[in-house]
Amino acid sequence: MSVNKTEPRLDRRTAILDAAEEQFAKHGYDGVTLRAIARRAGVDLALPNYYFGPKRDLFDAVLFRRAEILNKARLDQLDQCLEESDQAPSVEAIIRAYLEPMLTGEQVEEEGWKNYYALIAYVNNSPEWGGQLMTQFFDPLVYRFMDALRLALPGIEDRDLYWGYHCLSGALTLTFAQTGRIDHLSGGSCRSSDLMDACEHMVQFTTAGFEAFRKQMTADKKGRPRKGPSARR
Template sequence: MAPGLLAPCKGEKVRHEGEPALTKSGVELTEPDPKNGRVRQADRRQASMDSILDNAEYLFAEHGYNGVTFAEVAKVANVDTALIRYYFVDKKQLFREVFTRRGPEINRLRLEAMARARHNGKNGIPRLADIVDAFMRPAFVKMSDDAGWANYMAIVSYVNSSRGILDELMSEVFDEVSREFLNDLRAIFPRAPEREIYWSYHLLTGAFTFSLGRTGRIDRLSDGLCSSSDSLAIADRLTTSLTVGISALCGQF
């Protein structure tokens, strides 16, 4: 298992009367209906789907799209394969649901941070270091102390280095934020050619999403001096190095 990729905690299959049912992540599966004490069907369904998605997220983060089967997800989630097919039809749809589930929240956090950077800038134009940090840091903060988010970001790293259908998912979920960032670069460097704006974005996102993957390579090369799981340390250093690099590319014109 790659550093930082954590499996959801396994719940007990058997529970005593009166105890709440738990998902594999230890989350209460159902809530009593205050009117009649019976479990609400909608709550039970949503909790079941969340459990499947949490466990599928972990498996996709560790093994990639091609390395996971419905049967493996069912085993880890402690449900029948038929139930997963009922909810998600096939593996492609399951992966799509996993990938799009957390996207809106991280996009909101990044857009809010980018708006603050513009507000703190001059005439609505942010400082380069501030907008670079706003684009990346929310992801590192979310994954720094949450296994689910760390697994999700590992999937983002995997998808961003993939082609075809997976790459289309990346565009669907994240293009809005990327285009906002590109517009900020244009405002900061009004004389820079478009090709340098796009190359700057390309090199930034390459370093950014590789770092989301927590591959453990720097751990081995540094004999433990540095850790690919130290998300906040990476965020600080990425902002510094990428600000210098983008300034060199775009600021020469």
């Protein structure tokens, strides 16, 4: 596990990114020191700064490294699902394209990717950087998926569409946070490490959620009044 002196780590730049990825994912930005990263990477304290500049830039570099790969994997599956559908794609297929590349792809075996996903969960849930960073890396992807969902649910209102995405994103985020809470609550029935099981359940759950907005929509057309903010119980 430790670095051998006779065979020094060739790419120390990568080692630093890996260590930072893991530490940031586990303890958050402020919970991590450059010394901890350097120790974990087996390099000198000054090296992270030499390669990446100040701490904040290292954080951005970690996020950036895998962003393109991830976005491409998800867009590929979305394109494929749109091609295969003769006319309107199914909601389920779109949601699968959104979830499966992260949860059941080959990447999930790699420890680095798990840490990366946990880091995204941290960022997505952070009031400080949630807006800025997620926008920077994932906005185009999200808009592509929203367009696809508009095809699957023609006439859906933007409000329903984006609140639906909000619920989906929240479930996915909590999955990646890997708090182990569901393992504890369920007494072992659910294992948060079983990402395939998590994926299947989230697909079912969120597909039904979006479909419910479709039904709501058709109900509106028939003249049934939409449940407004003032309608409590």
